[in-house]
Amino acid sequence: MPTDNKRVRGPELSQSPALFACKAAPVAPQQGPRADGRQRDQVDVRPVFVRCGLVSQAKGSAYIEAGDTKLMCCVYGPKETERKDETDMKCGRLTTDMRFAPFSCPERGSWVQGSQDKDFSLMLHESLQPALCLHKYPRSQIDVNVVVLENSGSVLAHAVTCASLALADAGIEMYDLVLGCSIRQDGGSYVADPSYAEETYCSSDGASDQGRLTVAFLPSLNQISGLQSDGEMSAETLTAGVRTCIEGCYKLYPVLQQALIKAVRKAGPPPSES
Amino acid sequence: MATVQVSEAEKVYILHGIRDDLRADGRGCEDYRHMEIETDVVSNTDGSARVTLGHTAVLVGIKAEIGKPRPLVPNEGYLEFFVDCSANATPEFEGRGGEELGIELSNMLYKVFNKHCLDLRSLCISEGEHCWLLYVDVLLLQCDGNLYDAISVAVKAALFNTKIPRVHISADEDGGKEIELSDDPYDCMRVDVENVPCIVTLCKIGHRHVVDATLQEKACSVASVLVSVTHSGSVTCTRKVGGGSLDPESIFEMIEAGKRVGKSLHAPLMKLLQQEESLGKRRQKVGFLG
Numbered sequence: 001m002p003t004d005n006k007r008v009r010g011p012e013l014s015q016s017p018a019l020f021a022c023k024a025a026p027v028a029p030q031q032g033p034r035a036d037g038r039q040r041d042q043v044d045v046r047p048v049f050v051r052c053g054l055v056s057q058a059k060g061s062a063y064i065e066a067g068d069t070k071l072m073c074c075v076y077g078p079k080e081t082e083r084k085d086e087t088d089m090k091c092g093r094l095t096t097d098m099r100f101a102p103f104s105c106p107e108r109g110s111w112v113q114g115s116q117d118k119d120f121s122l123m124l125h126e127s128l129q130p131a132l133c134l135h136k137y138p139r140s141q142i143d144v145n146v147v148v149l150e151n152s153g154s155v156l157a158h159a160v161t162c163a164s165l166a167l168a169d170a171g172i173e174m175y176d177l178v179l180g181c182s183i184r185q186d187g188g189s190y191v192a193d194p195s196y197a198e199e200t201y202c203s204s205d206g207a208s209d210q211g212r213l214t215v216a217f218l219p220s221l222n223q224i225s226g227l228q229s230d231g232e233m234s235a236e237t238l239t240a241g242v243r244t245c246i247e248g249c250y251k252l253y254p255v256l257q258q259a260l261i262k263a264v265r266k267a268g269p270p271p272s273e274s
Numbered sequence: 275m276a277t278v279q280v281s282e283a284e285k286v287y288i289l290h291g292i293r294d295d296l297r298a299d300g301r302g303c304e305d306y307r308h309m310e311i312e313t314d315v316v317s318n319t320d321g322s323a324r325v326t327l328g329h330t331a332v333l334v335g336i337k338a339e340i341g342k343p344r345p346l347v348p349n350e351g352y353l354e355f356f357v358d359c360s361a362n363a364t365p366e367f368e369g370r371g372g373e374e375l376g377i378e379l380s381n382m383l384y385k386v387f388n389k390h391c392l393d394l395r396s397l398c399i400s401e402g403e404h405c406w407l408l409y410v411d412v413l414l415l416q417c418d419g420n421l422y423d424a425i426s427v428a429v430k431a432a433l434f435n436t437k438i439p440r441v442h443i444s445a446d447e448d449g450g451k452e453i454e455l456s457d458d459p460y461d462c463m464r465v466d467v468e469n470v471p472c473i474v475t476l477c478k479i480g481h482r483h484v485v486d487a488t489l490q491e492k493a494c495s496v497a498s499v500l501v502s503v504t505h506s507g508s509v510t511c512t513r514k515v516g517g518g519s520l521d522p523e524s525i526f527e528m529i530e531a532g533k534r535v536g537k538s539l540h541a542p543l544m545k546l547l548q549q550e551e552s553l554g555k556r557r558q559k560v561g562f563l564g
Contacts, residue, residue, distance in 0.1 A: 019345050119381040123513075130497075130519035208508070210390075223519035227499065229512045232390045235533045238509050239526045246522060 016107050034191060034198065036067065043247045045181065045193040048255055050162075052169040052263035060170025062259075064162040067195060068152035073162045075170040078140035092137030096125040098146040098159055105151045106196070120156055127160045127180070127216035127226030133173040142172060153195040157182040160216045160226060165256055169263055176221050177256055181248035182214040183241050185233055190241065192248050209237050215245035219253050280493040288494050289480045297484065297491070304535055306486045311427065311543070312560055313435040313550055321436025321465075325428035328488065329418035332425050334410065334432040338439075340453070341407035343398060351397025351405035355383040356412065357425070363417040372414075379425065382473075383410070386502045386511050387429060391469045400443055400451060408436070408465075419489040422500055426473035427543065433470060434547045437462040471502040471510045472539050474532040478520060483528050485535050496520075499528045503536025505544075 038044040046067040055061035058074035081093055098120040102109045124146065132142070144167065146159045157180030164178035184194040187209055191198050199212060211231025217224055224246075229238060280288075288298055295303050307328035316322040319335040326332075343350060357379040359372025366372070387410075397406040410432070412425055440456040440463055456462075477487040477495040484491060487498070496518025502511040512529065514520065520528075550557060 015345055115377060115381055115384075118377055122378060122381075126515060126517070129517045211510075218519060221519070222522065224514070224522055224525055225519035227512055227514040227520075227525060230385050230388075230510065232504070232508050232510050234508050235529050238512065238529055242522060242525065 018106065034195075036195065038191075040191055041189050043192050043244055043251060045248050045251055048158075048161075048252060050165060050256060050259040052165060052259055053267065058166075058170070060166045060168070060172070062162045062166035062169055064158050064165070066152075066154070066158055066193065068150055069148075069154060069158055070150040070152075071146060071148045071155065071159055071162055073144065073146045073159070073166040075142065075144055075163075075166045075172065077142040077170075078137045078172070079143075081139060081141040090135060090138055092132075092134040092139075093141045094125060094129055094132060094134065094144065095141060096121045096128065096144045096146070096163070098124050098148070100148045100151060100155075104148045120159070123156060123214075123226060123228055124159055124163060127178055128163055128167070130223065130225040131164060131174050131176050131178045131218055132167065133175065136173050142167075151196060153197075153199045154180075154182045154193050154214075156180065156214050156228070157193070157216075161252060161256065165259065168260055176218040176223075177253070178216050178218055178225055179249035179252050179256070180214060180216045180226070181245040181252070182212065183244055183248070185209050185211045185213065185231065185237055185241055190244065192244060209233050211238075211241075213238065213241045213245060215242055215249070217246050217249040219250060278489045278493055280490055284490065285494045288491055292479050292482055292484060292491075295482075299488070301486075303482055303484045304531060306423075306539075307488075309427070310560075311431050311546060311550075313431050313547065315559070315561065320438060321432045321434075323428045323431035323435055325424050325431065326416075327418075327420060327424040327427075327486065329416055330420060330424045331415040332421070332428045333413040333415055334425070334428040335413070336432050336436050337409045337411070338436065339407050339409065340399065340404055340441075343402060343405040347394075348402035349398050350389065350394035351399075351407060352394060353384075353387060353392070353408045353410055355380040355387070355410045357383070358411065358413050360414065363414045367414075379412070379421065382422065382500070382511075382513065383412075383425070383429065385513075386426065386471055386473060387433075390510055391471055391504065392433075393466055396463070396466070397438075399441055399453065403451070404453060406438055408433075417489075419492050420475055420486045422473045422475050423486060426471070426502065427539075430467055430470045430472060430543070431547055433465050434467045434551075436465050438465070439463075469504055471504045472536055472543070473500055473502045473511075474536045474539070475500050476528040476532055478518070478524060478528070483524070483531060485531070499525060499532065501529055501532030501536065503533050503539075505537065505540035507533050507537045509533060 049065040051063045054063050055074050060075040063072045100109050144163050160180030183190050183192050211233040213229040216226030310326045313323045315324045316335050320338045321336040324333050357376040359367040359376045361368040440461050442454045444452050476483045477498040479495045497516035497520050500513045
C-alpha cells in the first residue's frame with residue numbers, strides 16, 4: 001500500500017465522535033413508511049437528477065443525484081493503452097476506478113484507495129464491460145473514473161448508472177445503457193434503493209432473510225450484467241429481489257434517456273433542413 | 275487468472291459436449307472433480323487445511339493472535355484474509371501479476387465469511403480491549419480453475435481444525451487486567467463451523483451452466499455466478515464474475531442449481547472432517563501435492 005508522505009495526515013489514530021455517543025440503537029421501523037416517506041415493499045426508488053457533459057476536460061461526463069447520494073463520473077479515451085505488455089490486438093481495454101471522497105461517508109475515509117474501493121471498481125468494471133463494443137476500439141483504452149461525493153446508500157447501483165451515462169455521453173459505442181438498482185431485504189419486507197441508514201442498519205439477531213442486493217441491468221437487451229448480494233437469504237427471496245431490482249431499473253430508464261437527448265441537443269443543434 | 279489457449283475447434287467440442295451433459299473429462303454438468311481434503315498439515319499454525327480439486331491445490335493456514343476489537347463492534351473478534359497468488363502456481367503471477375486476483379479473492383472471502391456464519395462474539399476476550407484475531411492466509415499452490423470453491427472448502431476445513439488456546443483474565447488489586455494463557459495444549463476452544471458457507475461457481479457455457487469448470491471450460495464461458503450456500507440451503511452471497519452478461523432467467527436457474535449443489539456439498543464435507551478428527555494421531559499424513 002503506497003503511503004502519501006506529502007499530505008498532512010493527522011494523528012495516526014483518531015476516532016469519530018459518533019462512536020462515543022450513547023447507543024440508543026436507531027431501530028428502523030419494520031412497518032409503515034420509511035424515514036424519507038417512501039413506501040416499503042414497493043419499487044419506490046428515489047427520484048434521480050442526472051446531467052451529462054458537465055466536466056469540460058473529459059470526453060464524457062455525468063453527474064447523478066438520488067436523494068443525498070451524489071456522485072460524478074468522467075470518461076477519458078479511447079486513447080493509446082498505457083500497459084503495452086497486456087495490449088490485446090483485437091479488443092479495447094476498459095479501466096474503472098471508483099473512489100469515495102474522504103468526507104463522503106459518516107466516518108472519514110482515507111485518501112488512498114482501500115480494498116473496498118477496489119472491490120467496487122471491479123464490480124463496476126464487470127457491470128459495464130458487457131455493454132461496451134470494445135472490439136471497435138482495438139489497441140486502445142477507455143478510462144472510467146467515478147467519485148462519490150456523498151454516500152447516502154445504493155452507491156454501487158448509482159455508480160453503474162452514472163458511468164454508463166458518461167460513456168454514452170463520450171460517444172463510446174455501446175449495445176445498451178447499464179442501469180443499476182439495489183434493495184435491502186429485511187425479513188419479509190424489502191426497501192428499494194435504500195438510504196445509508198437503511199443499508200447499514202442491523203436488525204436483531206436470528207432474523208432470517210437479511211441481505212443487500214445490487215443488480216446491473218441492460219434494459220433493451222434484457223440482460224443482467226452485474227449481480228452482487230450479501231447477507232443471508234433464501235434462494236426464493238433472492239430471485240424475487242432480482243426481479244424487483246429489474247423493475248427499479250426500468251423506472252430509471254426514461255430519465256436517463258431524457259438526460260442523454262438533452263445533452264445531445266445542447267452539444268449540437270440539429271442541422272437545418274435547407 | 276491463469277489462462278490457457280483454446281482453439282475454436284476445441285471450444286466447439288467442449289460446448290457440444292456440455293449441451294449433451296457430458297464434459298471433456300466424463301463428468302456431468304453438476305459434478306465436481308475429485309476432491310481431497312487434509313487438515314492439520316502445517317504444525318506451526320493453529321489450524322490448517324489443504325484441498326486439491328482436480329489439479330487445483332490450495333493451502334490454508336490460520337494463525338490466532340490477540341488484538342484490539344474494532345471500535346464499532348467492541349464485543350466481537352474478527353478475521354483477516356490474505357490470498358497469496360505466488361508465481362509457483364503460474365508464471366503470470368510473478369511480481370505484481372497475482373496481486374489483483376489476490377485482492378479480488380480476499381475481498382470475496384471477507385464477504386462470505388462474516389458474522390452471519392461465524393459466532394464472532396466467542397472470539398472476544400474482554401469487551402473493548404482484547405479479542406482473538408484470526409489471520410486466514412490462503413496459498414495457491416496450483417491453479418486449474420475453480421479457485422473460489424476450492425478456497426472456500428479449504429477455509430471451512432481450516433476453521434474446523436482451528437484450536438484457539440483458552441485464556442483467563444485475572445484482575446489484580448489495582449484493577450488492571452492480565453491475560454493468562456492456559457498451559458494445557460489440549461485446553462482449547464474450537465470454532466463452530468456449522469453455519470459456514472461454501473462457494474459454488476457456476477459457469478455459463480452455451481445454454482447450460484456447469485459446476486467446477488476447468489481452465490479449458492472457463493475459457494469457453496462468457497460469465498459465471500458465484501453462490502455461497504450454507505448447509506441449510508440459504509444463500510449468503512452471490513456475485514457475477516466475468517466479462518459477459520446473463521439472461522435473468524438463467525441467473526435464477528443458476529442460483530437454484532448453486533443452492534442444490536452447495537447444500538449437498540456440506541454433509542459429506544462435515545462427515546469427512548469429523549472422521550479425520552476422530553482418527554487423531556493415527557492418521558496417515560499425505561502432505562502437499564501428494
